[in-house]
Amino acid sequence: MKNQTPGDVTRTRDTLSALIAEDEPLIAAALARELAAVWPELRIVATAGNGHDAIEQIGKLQPDVAFLDIAMPGATGLDVARACANLAAPPQIVFVTAYDAYALEAFEAAAIDYLLKPVETARLARTVERLRARLARSAASDTEAPQMQADLQRVLRQLEAITQDVREARAGALAGKADDTPRATPLRYLRASSGNDVRMVPVEDVLYFEAADKYVVVTTRSGELLIRTSLRELCAQLDPERFWQVHRGTVVNVDQVESASVSAIGKMTLQLRGHAGALAVSRQYAHLFRQM
Structure with missing residues (x-):
């Protein structure tokens, strides 16, 4: 042989x-x-x-x-x-x-x-x-x-x-091109993982996205899930009228924002509907919520 x-x-x-x-x-x-x-x-x-x-x-x-x-x-x-x-x-x-x-x-x-x-x-x-x-x-x-x-x-x-x-x-x-090219339809659903399970999550149910190394943490009222993409790539597929960046690594669903408050030292936070924690807003994006 x-x-x-x-x-x-x-x-x-x-x-x-x-x-x-x-x-x-x-x-x-x-x-x-x-x-x-x-x-x-x-x-x-x-x-x-x-x-x-x-x-x-x-x-x-x-x-x-x-x-x-x-x-x-x-x-x-x-x-x-x-x-x-x-x-x-x-x-x-x-x-x-x-x-x-x-x-x-x-x-x-x-x-x-x-x-x-x-x-x-x-x-x-x-x-x-x-x-x-x-x-x-x-x-x-x-x-x-x-x-x-x-x-x-x-x-x-x-x-x-x-x-x-x-x-x-x-x-x-x-780059936000302002031309006559029709804008791609924003994402309506996300494929996200929770342990060994994969779920289809309507984007309207998302409270906010947060960057985490090579992943993005998706926070909903029912818990957290993961998607493997960068926050930058994800933002390009979201509806900019609904999802606003509020921090370098955080994008919030503005439909889920209940109120905004500013501390004595000028730090702004957001309270989301049905969510116990407060979400920090950097000074760069605070002007978006001044009228709330």
Whole structure:
């Protein structure tokens, strides 16, 4: 029998392997647990915390599947996928993304698998079914690898155009362009996580948003949830008539503001309906509430 080196992995349906590239350890661990539940025979051979490590490990271990976070330090998920396209036997690629709904339609059109954070078990199971079918075809055909390379190159070109469009749209929204371009419809619902659960939250139920590292804490009357995006990106999708920034890391739903008060030393706070705590307002934004 031929001796195998670490980079010479024979791919069969019984020895399928995967790599997870994700810079958030908790998210990587959660995805690994979900995969163990819906695809128990799949081996997670490595977890990479940045794009450069992912490229190195994929070249060394040759996993059958690579789950790639799009936004990673060092090199993005697209950079990693581009490197995979140059391999003799590229892995099946699944992008793990926090992009919002209008971008996901474009990802679907690009005919590549994606998972939206936080990952839902049912959605992951459908992705696994497609991966199993593709890997089975690959094992049965000697011509599948060259076709995979060509497909991956084509998809990368499409995704690069998509992500460029998304960046430009968000930049335009943040800059407040005053042109004749119709404004995108503001978000009506948020997909937010609470522990292992994912909830659809109407934005009108939100009291305020608060930045927390790579997440945004969503506060409602019933508690706090998390969404994985920056506050800046989120603001570009909210209705500016309803959601006002009141601090560097805080955006409030003005429909939920009951009163504003100023202390003896000039510090303003907001009282929200049905919420016990007071919300601080920085001096930069205090003028918005002077008439209350």
